[in-house]
Amino acid sequence: MASFEGFEYDVLVVGSGAGGGMSAHILTEAGIRVLLLEAGRAYDPVTETPMFQQNHEAPLRGVSTSDKNFGYYDATVDGGWQVPGEPYTEADGTRFMWWRARMLGGRTNHFGRLVPRFTPEDFNMADRDGLGENWPIDYDEVAPWYDRTEKLIGVSGTNPGLEDTPASADGVLQPPPKPRVYELLLKAVTDKMGIPAVPMRRAVITRDLGDRKACFYATGCGRGCSIGAAFQTTTSLLPWAQKTGNMKLVTDAMVKEVHVDENGQASGVTFVNRLTNEDIRVDADRVILAASACETARLMLNSKSAMHPNGLANSSGQIGRNLMDSLGADMSGYIPALKGRPKYNEDGYAGNHLYIPWWDNEGQKDGSLNFTRGYHFEVDGGFGSPGMGVASHVDGYGKQAKNEVRDLFGTSIGLSLRGEMVQSENCYCEIDEEVKDKWGIPVLKFHWKWSEQELNQVAHGLKWGKKIIEAMGGIVDNPDATPERAIKAGGQIIHEVGTTRMGHSPATSVVNQWGQCWDVDNLYVMDGGVFTSNPHKNCTLTILTLAMRNATHLAEEMTAGEAP
Amino acid sequence: MSTLYNPKMTRRESLKRMGSMTSVVMIGGIAVACETLEPEAMVVDPSSHWPDLDFAVISENGYGTDPNMISPTTPWPRTLTSAQLDQVAVLSDIICPQDDRGPSATAVGVPDVIDEWVSAPYSSQHRDRVQMLNGLQWLDNEADRRFSCSFVAASDAQQIEIVEDIAYRDLGDVPEFEHAVQFFSRLRRLVFGGYFTSPEGIEDIGYIGNVPVVGDYPGPTDEAMEHLNRVIADLEEF
Numbered sequence: 001m002a003s004f005e006g007f008e009y010d011v012l013v014v015g016s017g018a019g020g021g022m023s024a025h026i027l028t029e030a031g032i033r034v035l036l037l038e039a040g041r042a043y044d045p046v047t048e049t050p051m052f053q054q055n056h057e058a059p060l061r062g063v064s065t066s067d068k069n070f071g072y073y074d075a076t077v078d079g080g081w082q083v084p085g086e087p088y089t090e091a092d093g094t095r096f097m098w099w100r101a102r103m104l105g106g107r108t109n110h111f112g113r114l115v116p117r118f119t120p121e122d123f124n125m126a127d128r129d130g131l132g133e134n135w136p137i138d139y140d141e142v143a144p145w146y147d148r149t150e151k152l153i154g155v156s157g158t159n160p161g162l163e164d165t166p167a168s169a170d171g172v173l174q175p176p177p178k179p180r181v182y183e184l185l186l187k188a189v190t191d192k193m194g195i196p197a198v199p200m201r202r203a204v205i206t207r208d209l210g211d212r213k214a215c216f217y218a219t220g221c222g223r224g225c226s227i228g229a230a231f232q233t234t235t236s237l238l239p240w241a242q243k244t245g246n247m248k249l250v251t252d253a254m255v256k257e258v259h260v261d262e263n264g265q266a267s268g269v270t271f272v273n274r275l276t277n278e279d280i281r282v283d284a285d286r287v288i289l290a291a292s293a294c295e296t297a298r299l300m301l302n303s304k305s306a307m308h309p310n311g312l313a314n315s316s317g318q319i320g321r322n323l324m325d326s327l328g329a330d331m332s333g334y335i336p337a338l339k340g341r342p343k344y345n346e347d348g349y350a351g352n353h354l355y356i357p358w359w360d361n362e363g364q365k366d367g368s369l370n371f372t373r374g375y376h377f378e379v380d381g382g383f384g385s386p387g388m389g390v391a392s393h394v395d396g397y398g399k400q401a402k403n404e405v406r407d408l409f410g411t412s413i414g415l416s417l418r419g420e421m422v423q424s425e426n427c428y429c430e431i432d433e434e435v436k437d438k439w440g441i442p443v444l445k446f447h448w449k450w451s452e453q454e455l456n457q458v459a460h461g462l463k464w465g466k467k468i469i470e471a472m473g474g475i476v477d478n479p480d481a482t483p484e485r486a487i488k489a490g491g492q493i494i495h496e497v498g499t500t501r502m503g504h505s506p507a508t509s510v511v512n513q514w515g516q517c518w519d520v521d522n523l524y525v526m527d528g529g530v531f532t533s534n535p536h537k538n539c540t541l542t543i544l545t546l547a548m549r550n551a552t553h554l555a556e557e558m559t560a561g562e563a564p
Numbered sequence: 565m566s567t568l569y570n571p572k573m574t575r576r577e578s579l580k581r582m583g584s585m586t587s588v589v590m591i592g593g594i595a596v597a598c599e600t601l602e603p604e605a606m607v608v609d610p611s612s613h614w615p616d617l618d619f620a621v622i623s624e625n626g627y628g629t630d631p632n633m634i635s636p637t638t639p640w641p642r643t644l645t646s647a648q649l650d651q652v653a654v655l656s657d658i659i660c661p662q663d664d665r666g667p668s669a670t671a672v673g674v675p676d677v678i679d680e681w682v683s684a685p686y687s688s689q690h691r692d693r694v695q696m697l698n699g700l701q702w703l704d705n706e707a708d709r710r711f712s713c714s715f716v717a718a719s720d721a722q723q724i725e726i727v728e729d730i731a732y733r734d735l736g737d738v739p740e741f742e743h744a745v746q747f748f749s750r751l752r753r754l755v756f757g758g759y760f761t762s763p764e765g766i767e768d769i770g771y772i773g774n775v776p777v778v779g780d781y782p783g784p785t786d787e788a789m790e791h792l793n794r795v796i797a798d799l800e801e802f
Contacts (some may be wrong), residue, residue, distance in 0.1 A: 010715065027760055041630075047634075048634070049633075050633040050634055052774055053633065053634070053636070054761075054763075054766070054774065055761045056761045056762050057636055058633075059631075059636060059637075059638040059639075059680070059683065059684070060638075060680065060681060060686075061628055061677065061758070061761045065626065065627075065684075065686045065688075065689075066626070066686055066687065067626045067627055067628055067629050067631070067686075068627075068629070068631070072627075072631070072633065072636065073633055077629060077630040078629045079629065080629065080632050083629075084629065089682075105740035175780075176781070177780065177783070178780075178781055178783030178784075179783070180783065180784060181784050181788050181789075181791075181792045182790055184784070185792060185795060185796065188796045188799070189799065195701070206780065206781075215781075216776035216777050216778070217776070217777040217781045218773060218774050218775055218776050218777070223633075277702045281762060284798070293721060304711065306763040337795040337798065338795065341768040341784065341788065341791050341795075342787040342788045342791050343567065343771075343772060343788075344772065344784055344785045344787075344788050345737070345772050345773045345775065345777070345782075346773060346784075347773035347774065348781050349781065365602075367590065383770070383772075383773065384771075384773070385766070385771060385774060386757075386761050386765065386766060386771055387755065387757070387761060388754070388757035388758075388761065390756055390757055390760045390761070390769070391753050391755075391756035391757060391760070392751060392753060394752065395728060395731075395732050395733050395749075396731050396732055397658055397659045397731045397748075397752060398659070398661055399661060399663045400662075400754065401756070402660055402661070402663060402666075402756070405756050405760060405769070406665070406768070406769055406770070409769050409770065409771075436679065452779065471799070472798055473795075473798075473800070513696070531633055
């Protein structure tokens with residue numbers, strides 16, 4: 001058994017976000033001892049979350065800056081689109097944005113907590129259109145794990161019975177909050193258009209769950225949540241794992257290489273202590289990588305050895321390939337009929353209460369649409385806390401302009417398209433041999449190009465988004481938007497997956513259905529890198545679910561003495 | 565109308581501000597002290613009708629990637645001169661005057677917000693800084709051209725006469741005022757942004773969230789639902 005600073009452990013886990021946090025929870029509950037390495041600093045939402053702090057208390061009224069890309073109060077610390085001293089590069093003509101959080105809990109601290117499930121068909125989309133690969137597992141296999149994950153992390157929502165919204169088992173979901181006025185107006189028009197608007201499933205609890213308190217409907221979830229209502233690993237999986245006594249957590253530990261023994265099996269890692277800039281080598285009997293899709297791929301590609309000359313467990317050459325994000329495009333407008341409407345507390349639980357799931361599978365199957373994968377619309381608007389953009393649409397000056405700002409409050413509507421892209425040989429990351437970060441670790445270089453599939457999908461979304469806003473009596477802010485201009489950069493939706501995909505065959509995939517590397521059977525990947533495709537349903541729930549399933553499988557094998 | 569604006573800042577902050585002035589402001593590529601920022605010292609291209617002054621990026625530190633979110637502080641010193649602050653104060657209250665529903669912009673400290681804003685060491689604030697300082701200078705030039713005095717020294721009616729020429733976006737088509745209209749549009753956003761994010765402004769606009777709700781989220785009030793139902797009933801068939 002390996003040990004570090006006197007702590008003996010069975011499994012070394014890299015990363016404390018969704019995949020690493022769930023792995024650590026499952027293993028420690030099974031009595032397996034875990035050394036967890038996190039690149040960022042320790043972080044405690046209970047004491048560090050700015051609950052109730054208002055914009056006027058922050059520098060620059062809380063707006064985004066290069067230091068805090070999502071605003072002053074965003075939970076992300078020491079991270080964002082750029083991390084000081086830790087660059088990445090883009091190939092010529094490529095625009096890719098890579099969000100990183102260097103903190104305990106990673107990006108779970110600030111994510112949108114939107115947790116829709118994949119559908120049965122999502123696991124087999126190659127059967128529909130011949131593009132990409134089918135998953136090595138199907139919905140029936142994953143469904144019970146979805147139930148267990150949803151129950152564990154706490155999910156509010158409903159089972160509306162649509163093709164795009166598979167049902168959870170009875171008793172799994174908590175009730176969602178009531179929709180707000182602008183969402184009800186949206187629903188009134190989409191109902192007539194034959195387009196569904198249903199409660200968004202969110203990992204925000206509306207009923208107490210263990211030590212975690214039900215949402216009190218104030219404070220944006222992106223700030224993190226000191227009461228644990230909004231799920232993040234730092235108020236749940238990680239403290240639970242620590243409570244077992246089976247986990248040692250080391251923060252500021254940036255893993256730079258995975259070592260192998262003479263048989264090519266994983267034997268340990270070297271990490272940089274970010275506080276002392278010292279390299280520390282630790283042994284391991286088994287290693288789980290969950291550093292995020294691209295960071296895990298980078299680590300494996302940087303771990304070259306005689307047995308693994310192209311990077312660790314990369315005989316398929318697939319590490320870094322098949323990189324996918326969700327595609328994104330935003331539409332907005334203003335609804336004159338909502339001017340001066342009666343005020344009430346419209347915070348709710350900060351994100352969508354209703355959203356529009358994908359509604360036209362039929363059109364794709366009968367060939368009347370010129371793209372084959374779906375999307376959904378997230379909805380925003382309402383009487384939010386006023387920010388510096390409050391007078392964006394106002395002209396003039398004086399009392400008239402001041403009244404105009406007041407009247408326009410709560411009249412805007414936003415629709416954010418989040419869609420599934422098709423995997424492409426043009427979208428991947430690789431090691432940039434010329435650039436190293438401040439720790440001396442070679443950095444990633446990204447390659448990215450949208451295909452006609454994505455541009456056609458965005459064109460459809462722009463058309464229908466405009467129809468919906470106009471049906472609400474609204475005036476679209478950007479009626480002449482083109483798909484090429486509206487589509488967000490690769491990576492910008494922060495749903496990057498696929499770089500160490502699972503599959504049926506060692507020739508075309510990096511890991512098997514259990515997240516176990518084909519080439520190195522004591523090495524596992526339990527982050528979004530294992531996705532075979534990237535359905536438009538936000539990825540975190542499925543990262544958590546696969547990590548729960550696969551860590552449980554590993555724990556069972558270990559308990560039975562069958563694990564490598 | 566030339567109100568002397570009293571910044572809502574501590575003496576220590578004032579001293580910090582004074583100390584910073586000699587190093588940060590660049591005009592035409594030459595570093596000058598803020599205190600000497602007088603019309604005579606400026607290089608103005610008479611044909612462009614826009615001062616087009618250049619200002620170096622503020623080199624102070626930002627708040628960094630891991631600031632204290634519980635008790636926020638702003639680390640960079642403010643840089644507007646008292647004359648510029650006075651000018652911002654006058655403009656702020658022209659844009660956002662006191663009325664029967666809320667106080668004026670200066671009553672809630674908007675010029676301080678703008679001072680902090682244009683003094684920040686970030687790129688988008690730097691763009692605003694260049695636009696604001698040029699705009700303030702343009703207003704003084706314009707007042708001098710029309711009335712032979714500074715903007716602040718002009719009468720209320722004279723100030724409004726100039727503002728009327730630049731306060732509406734469609735006036736941006738007039739070549740003479742193109743820059744000034746853009747400046748005023750940006751200033752208007754900053755002033756109303758500062759005002760409606762203040763505690764008084766939040767109350768004025770009617771934002772009543774950010775309070776803990778006990779039990780389930782109640783959703784829209786009856787009054788809000790009645791309004792919504794009327795809106796839905798009035799929607800055109802489609």
